Amino acid sequence: MIITLTVNPAIDRTITVERLVFEDRAYITSSGESAGGRGINAACVIHSFGSKAMAIVPASSQSAASFKEFLFGCGFTLVVVPVRHDVRHNLIITDEQGLTLKLNEFGGTLDKAELASIEKVVRAKLDQASWFMICGSLPPGVPASFYAHLITLARKRGVKTLLDTDGDTLAMGIQAKPTVVTPNQQEAERLLNTALLTQTHFVDAAKRIQRMGAEGVILSLGSRGAVGAFDHEMIEAVPPRVNAIAPIGAGDALAAAYTWAMERNDDSRDALRWAVAAGTASAQLPGMRFAGLEQTRAIYEQVEVRHVD
Numbered sequence: 001m002i003i004t005l006t007v008n009p010a011i012d013r014t015i016t017v018e019r020l021v022f023e024d025r026a027y028i029t030s031s032g033e034s035a036g037g038r039g040i041n042a043a044c045v046i047h048s049f050g051s052k053a054m055a056i057v058p059a060s061s062q063s064a065a066s067f068k069e070f071l072f073g074c075g076f077t078l079v080v081v082p083v084r085h086d087v088r089h090n091l092i093i094t095d096e097q098g099l100t101l102k103l104n105e106f107g108g109t110l111d112k113a114e115l116a117s118i119e120k121v122v123r124a125k126l127d128q129a130s131w132f133m134i135c136g137s138l139p140p141g142v143p144a145s146f147y148a149h150l151i152t153l154a155r156k157r158g159v160k161t162l163l164d165t166d167g168d169t170l171a172m173g174i175q176a177k178p179t180v181v182t183p184n185q186q187e188a189e190r191l192l193n194t195a196l197l198t199q200t201h202f203v204d205a206a207k208r209i210q211r212m213g214a215e216g217v218i219l220s221l222g223s224r225g226a227v228g229a230f231d232h233e234m235i236e237a238v239p240p241r242v243n244a245i246a247p248i249g250a251g252d253a254l255a256a257a258y259t260w261a262m263e264r265n266d267d268s269r270d271a272l273r274w275a276v277a278a279g280t281a282s283a284q285l286p287g288m289r290f291a292g293l294e295q296t297r298a299i300y301e302q303v304e305v306r307h308v309d
Contacts, residue, residue, distance in 0.1 A: 001052040002259055003125055004133040005150070006039030007118065007142065008107040009057040010090045011066060014288050020095035029096075034288055035070035036090060038135030038164055038252050041290065045256035045278065047076040049293045051263060054079060054125065058110065058118055063087040081121050083114045088139075092288065098244045107139030115142060122150060126157045131259045133162045134173070135252070144168040148176035160262070163214075164255045166190065174209065180216035181209065182255045188219055202227045203234055203308055216268060218258060218275060220251050223283075225276045225303070230268040233307065237272045239280040240302040247283045253290050254279035273303045 013033050017026040043055035053076040059067055064080040067087070071078055085108025094100040110118075126132065132154045134147050147169055154161045160179040163170065166187045174181055188205050189196050196205050206217045206229040217229040223244060228235040244250075257278030261271035277300035281291030291299075 004039030006037035009037035012036030041252035042256035109141040151176035250279040
């Protein structure tokens, strides 16, 4: 089973407009709410691809009811860790040309006892896991070292780990030697404190992040695909050109598909191809929707994978 952890889950409100411009009105064409958070999204993708997934989230009793209602019928196992605060609400505004704005709340503070409860649940579930995906931001009050601590726990159990986060939490998590990290371009630029503009920059960035401690690195580059650093091999996966309608969430699909593919055949080159295919296929869909296996397979056949120096 692939287990995901989302310490800072959300209820996402997604609004679609015809055209999003500054200093002018825009008319809403559709709106809706869904359970959000990188780990929740990853579990949805993994389950839709036919593998077993479990998503661990902290939530108050009221929020837990909302999550279960939103996720009814999704098929994966949802494990809710009781905490005091309701989950945050995020606002996603996207237009029909693919321009997207996402506004996130910070989330409620978690105290030491609540963090201990989350860790206790993780410890209890790791024996069922082949992979453990640690996804998203940390809410206020949580030490940046928390993810690093969980990675160490998983390594001791022989469970492979994927880390998908940002900032100091990413920097400290990398030092704990996760199996793979999946920063996007902006997250990598913040981590390395440098602008990334060319393919040479991307390759060098992936190598630098790997030297910081990660066993493998996937640098996600949106419509340009991704660069992967695995062992001593550098790989580039380039997707076909598509009409990207809503790229928000494409990175979650990428991380989920990579983990799903690695669980199947442990081939990082092929898994990177699936990852880029899933992200690309999902970016073509409106709102916070994720491509299924057959939609992803159609893009997978068109993804070019090659070695880079």
